[in-house]
Amino acid sequence: MQLLKDRILTDGVVKEGNILKVDSFLNHQMDIDLINEVGKEFKKRFDHCPITKILTIEASGIGIACIAAQYFHVPVVFAKKAQSVNLDGAMYTTKVESFTHKKVYDVILSKKFLGPEDHVLLIDDFLANGCALLGLIDIVKKSGATLEGAGIVIEKGFQSGGQTIRDMGIHLESLAIIDSIADGKLAFRE
Numbered sequence: 007m008q009l010l011k012d013r014i015l016t017d018g019v020v021k022e023g024n025i026l027k028v029d030s031f032l033n034h035q036m037d038i039d040l041i042n043e044v045g046k047e048f049k050k051r052f053d054h055c056p057i058t059k060i061l062t063i064e065a066s067g068i069g070i071a072c073i074a075a076q077y078f079h080v081p082v083v084f085a086k087k088a089q090s091v092n093l094d095g096a097m098y099t100t101k102v103e104s105f106t107h108k109k110v111y112d113v114i115l116s117k118k119f120l121g122p123e124d125h126v127l128l129i130d131d132f133l134a135n136g137c138a139l140l141g142l143i144d145i146v147k148k149s150g151a152t153l154e155g156a157g158i159v160i161e162k163g164f165q166s167g168g169q170t171i172r173d174m175g176i177h178l179e180s181l182a183i184i185d186s187i188a189d190g191k192l193a194f195r196e
C-alpha cells in the first residue's frame with residue numbers, strides 16, 4: 007500500500023534493535039484519514055471472505071480494527087492480556103511468549119463472543135515474531151470458528167512471524183512489509 011509506505015518513510019523512526027517507531031501516526035497518535043485508507047485496503051483484500059467478526063488484541067490493534075470494521079460492518083472483539091490470573095471456564099485462554107518484551111502472558115477472550123458459527127478476520131498493527139498473532143490463531147481454533155485470514159499493517163519481514171503464518175496456510179495480508187532495516191534505512195518488499 008503505497009500511501010502507507012510513503013508515510014513510514016516520512017514519519018517512521020528507526021530505533022536500536024530493529025525497532026520501527028510509528029507512534030506519530032499509527033499506534034500512539036493515530037492519523038484517522040490514513041487508518042481509514044488502511045481499513046478500505048483490508049476490505050478490498052478480504053472482500054470475497056464471509057467475515058462475521060474482526061478479532062484483535064489489546065492495545066494497539068483495537069483502534070485499527072474498529073476503523074476497518076466500519077467497512078466490513080461486523081463487530082470487533084479484542085482479546086485481553088492478563089498476568090496469569092485464575093481463569094474460569096467461560097474464557098478461551100492461551101499463553102503468549104513475547105520475545106520483544108521478554109515475558110509470558112495469558113491472552114483471554116470470553117466464550118460469549120466467538121463460536122463455531124463465526125468467520126474471523128484477525129487484525130493487528132505489527133507482525134514481528136508473530137507470538138501475539140499465533141495466540142489469536144490458537145483462540146480461534148479453540149472456539150471452533152473459521153479463520154478467514156489476518157490483516158497486518160506493518161510486517162517486519164526479516165523476523166519469523168510472517169513466514170510461520172504463511173506456512174500454516176493462513177491468508178496473510180500485510181500492507182507494508184519491511185525486508186531490512188540497515189543503517190537506519192528501510193527496504194520494502196515488492
Ligand code: G4P
Nearest residue numbers: 025026064065066067104105106132133134135136137138
Ligand atoms: P514478538 O513475538 O517478538 O513479541 O512479536 P510480536 O509480533 O508478537 O509483537 C510483539 C509486540 O511488539 C507487539 O505489540 C508489536 O506491535 C510490537 N512490535 C514488534 N516490533 C515492533 C516495532 O518494530 N515497532 C513497534 N512500534 N512495535 C513493534 P504488543 O505487545 O501486542 O503491544 P501493543 O503495543 O499492541 O499493546
Ligand code: NA
Nearest residue numbers: 066067131132
Ligand atoms: Na499490537
Ligand code: NA
Nearest residue numbers: 033066131132
Ligand atoms: Na504494538
